[in-house]
Amino acid sequence: MLSPGFHQRLQDLEDHIAQEQELLREFEEVLRYEPNPRIKAGYRRDIERQQESVAGYRQEYNELQHELTGQSSARMQEMGNQLQQMDAKLNILLSSQVAIYENLDQMRQDLLLRYDANEQATIEAVAKQLNQNQLVLTQNLLDALEANQVSEQQMQQMLAVLEERVSALPPSQAAVAEIIKAPELDAKHKLKVTLPLVPFLVDYEGELELGSGFNIKTAWEQLLTKLRRK
Template sequence: MPSNFDLRLQHLEDNIKQDQALLKDYEDSLRYEDEPRRKAKYRREIDQLRESANRYQKEYDELRMQITGESNVQMQNVAIELQQMNTRLDRLYAGQKAIFENINHLRQGLLARYNAGEQNIILAITEQLNQAQMVMISTVLDAIETDQVTEQEMQLILQGIQQNITKLQQNGTALSASQAALAEVINAPGLDFKHRLKVGIPLIPFILDYEGELELGTGINLKGAWQALVLRFRGE
């Protein structure tokens, strides 16, 4: 009959193997996931695996103290698996930190384009954008600010944003507080046209998501106009 020591060791090894498999799944999910909220969920799950790894290490250390001679093969295997798990967690944390720092740099660059009264609203919007979306927005804003976008193109984009927002509201789609606040700005007739456009640009990824779900069917092809600008100024 297995001893209490053997049972604890086997249970520890089984748990580590299960968490190793979960960690692999989360690594793969983070690699291919773009949606910020789902990415945040995976990061929370990985944080829990780090806590589990710390408990496993404590359990292993307690078992190790019960051995008077050399470790048996199973103890050595558990030590290797623990080391592998901690190494993968460290590597994953380092990679996520680099990604976070890059995204934060992009976000700060976007915020700097807006006045102090708009920055909190834009911040709430950018926290829901992934890295690729922020790069696209920055690329188009650069082109607008350096007068590389024609008046006709800017009019088309702004009208497309306005029409889609109107359609969303008519369909009863509830905008977030930050989205609704930006919608008010871009529809304010007294503001500079180019400024209203710049404020509306961060809304485009959300509008295109809604457009796919609701088939808004407005008169202006906002998706086509947006993609044409992005491709042109990214040199593709």
């Protein structure tokens, strides 16, 4: 039998995980564009403290999971995935001396961590072909999508244009392109998986601001315009 406070503990844990995810995104954003190694190194203790917090939430998760022995919970599974992804990202940040985005292989791994295990194998073939600017643009677009800065209309427009253009992609990227047609997925999830294809369909180098001044509205409009002209 579940304890009287189980559901409140579950809600509290869910809220704490959401807060930690937002903090981690802030760390990643700063470290992605900070050119000064000393400033980057200064974030190490902050990231270590977050790692300790996440470990505490992992313990709380395990205790709640223990109470659910023999029962299935999609909500718990999602929180477990989120904790695992944060653990992986924090480990990468620390092991690379908080300079993850200076190395292309690390950048590609960071991109893959934004997807669950089943999707990573599909995205990996695409990620291997992205250069530094393409990876930064893709990360910026994903950040905006996950922060709900992209409207439903914009998502549908992008998906419609991508669906028209995916026939031009090489066979190695066909598996990702097929996601657009999946009826069981909503527009946001389809777009999240297919956004890494955008750099292969447009030539944007030098035309979009890729630094901290990235303007999602301007970038989105420019990308759609370029895609439609092809």
